[in-house]
Amino acid sequence: MHQIWKSFRALYFASLMMLIGSGLLSTYLALRLAEDQVDGLWVGALMAANYFGLVLGGKLGHRLIARVGHIRAYATCAGIVGAAVLCHGMTDLLPVWLFLRLLVGLGMMCQYMVIESWLNEQADAKQRGVVFSLYMIASYLGLVLGQLILVVHPELGPELLMLVAMCFALCLVPVAMTRRIHPAPLRPAPMDPKFFIKRVPQSLIAIMGAGLLIGAFYGLAPLYASQQGLSTELVGLYMGCCIFAGLLAQWPLGWLSDRYDRPLLIRIFALLLGVAALPLAIFPHVPVEILFVAGFLCALLQFCIYPLAVAFANDHIEGERRVSLTAMLLVTYGIGASIGPLLAGVLMKVLGSQMLYAFFSVTSLILVWRIRPNAVTNLHQVDDAPLQHVAMPDSMSSSPLVAALDPRVDEQVVQDQMMEGTEPSDEPEPELEPEIAPEFGGPQADTKP
Template sequence: MFNTIGAFFSLYLAALVLLTGSGLFNTYMGVRLTQLSVSEIWVGALLAIFYLGLVVGARVGHKLILGIGHIRAYAASAAFVTAAVLIQILVDNLWIWLVLRFFAGAAMVTQFMGLESWLNEQTENEQRGTVFAFYMVMTSLGTVLGQIALTYFPQMNYEPLVFVAICSVMSLVPVALTRRLHPALQVPAPINAKYYVERVPLSIIVLLIAGMVTGAFYALAPVYGLRADLNSEQVAVFVAVSVAAGVLAQWPIGWLADRLGRVLTIRINALCLFLLALPLVGWLSFSYTWLLVFSAAFGVLQFTLYPLGAAFANDNVDPDRRVGLSAILYMVYGVGACVGPLLVGILMDRWGSHFYFIFVAACGALLVGLIRPQKVTGDHLSQDAPTEFVPMASVPSAAAAALDPRVDITSDISHDPVIEEESEPVAEATDPSVKGSPASMGN
């Protein structure tokens, strides 16, 4: 294992530094703009447009890497992200910031794709789980370190932006100095989205709501913290605790999901999300310590929704079409992450900061109502179900899908046409014979 990790150390280090800057920046934006009395709508919109850049930029980034190679594409993207951050120091027009955040998202997803496709191309199938897990740990650790670094900037002036720019530049160094050969990249073909929508509709709902909750968290949980009379350092810890708890909970939740079944685990997760959000909607007042406890609990719940939904989907898609599945799930999650911050920003601006947790409670209730065993027939259960539960990074990207140990790249046919009988609509009528059987649960 140590040899495998050591072989990709430069790429892991680049991911760690890149996410440290990105993690700090997202929280900084919420705190700084709130201190300046900027509307929550703008706070949500700035992160929503960033996620939109991540989704839209995936295709452009792929073409860029294909045309000029991994290292050049990564370097150009790092330069663009750095420039976008530094321009925000010079220009305080929020409309210009929106444009900068969109292009920064598109550039950053190119960096993610460069790292992840590089890891994937040079990883053997038997090592894929180790490589993926350590990459997930490094990206999530970077997000946590970004929050901790923010506590060293109590003034919340331009200095955090300089730190983000430094991280963006320094993430280039390990990539530029690596001795590994950069791999070839295949030209992508269209993926039949209809096949996946018909095959795993419930999983897609889970991923959409997971994206909405997570996107709203990164954009507006810092705003909620400030409104709850926390200072900027406490807000950074409030966010860091949630992310760290989400990372540590991945493996225990995976163990639970493998034994209780995906549907029941998702419903328990959603029910807890609903119940925990209720005390925070403005009825009660909590101390800083209790807010940290709630933050940790929400981290466990919100950051495990993505891997739970992905595991549920993989249980119901043939192994040779899972690369395409992961791409579809990434796009759905990204759309949710665009919608969530914008919607919650509007709600908080009009009716108060407590609407952040009203939104979270509503998302939990919606999942409890929609993801039910009665809707699961098991008709499309994969032959290797239940598949392995795989932890997911808090900020997934388009290329990470191929690192999933459930995927065998050499036999994948996601880009091949889907024969008619494979894409028949899923019957969601009650099937009492599978209602209580975790192993037979399928979308």
């Protein structure tokens, strides 16, 4: 462990600084708009623009890295992100802020791709799981520390924007000073939406639901907490506790995921989330103690859905397609995360701040309705499924290349797929039997006992 930390500490530090800046910026913008009494629709739109930028960056990042190399691409995007952050303090025009948030998301996705491809290429196959775990810890820790800065510095002045820009400036240092040989240029991994929609439709539904939930949470939870009467310090503490809950959930979740049916777990966690969100959804105002306890519990449950859905999808996709699968999951998650803040923002504007948790509850119950464990056909389940669960950061802090760090994925296949940008196989695909039963559009098949 110590040797791995020593080998990759520069990349971990860069990730940490990026996520501190990103987490602080999201909460700061929500609180600034709340202070100016701007309705939740604009707050949701800003987060939607950020996720749209992340999805767009997943496509453009490959081209930029292929053209100028990893270090130049990383430095370019860090500079653009830092400038975009500072521009928020130069104007109060919300349409301009939307464009700036899109730029931040686009640039950060390219930075994620540089770091993750670097980790993947230089990580030994036997150490890949540990390398990935430390990367995930750095990502979540950065998001938590970004919120806790508000506890120390609650004034919503330009100093916080300067601090965010400073984080993106500091994340440049370890990458720019590295003496390691940077990885070979990347090309986009092939993505076949029709194939994945037919093969893993329930997984994509779960990923979409996770995007709706987590996108709305990151964008609107600070606004909700502010409208509950919490001070800036308590809002930062509330957000930090909720994100920390997501980190705490990952390891016990892995134990459960490896021992119980994953679609069943998704339904159970979604049902529990729908119930846990009800107190905050029903009452317009709740005591601070209840707010923190219920918020922590809801966050713990909602951050479980995404990694379970990823593991469930990987159970039904061959190893050579898993980088492409992760790209498809990112796009699906990004669509949900772009829509979620907008829908929840409209509800909060019309019916009050408690509608954020009403949105969580309704979305969770829809997942309970749509995810059917007894409808999984298993006709395309990989031989060693269920695969060992791998804790995953949410898509706010990863790129499609994060799949390459998965120790379950063959290293040479991943490198060939990312380098060549070709389909994994030229052989015609067999007729697909999806993971769901006829009532959802698939043919009849034996169901899982």
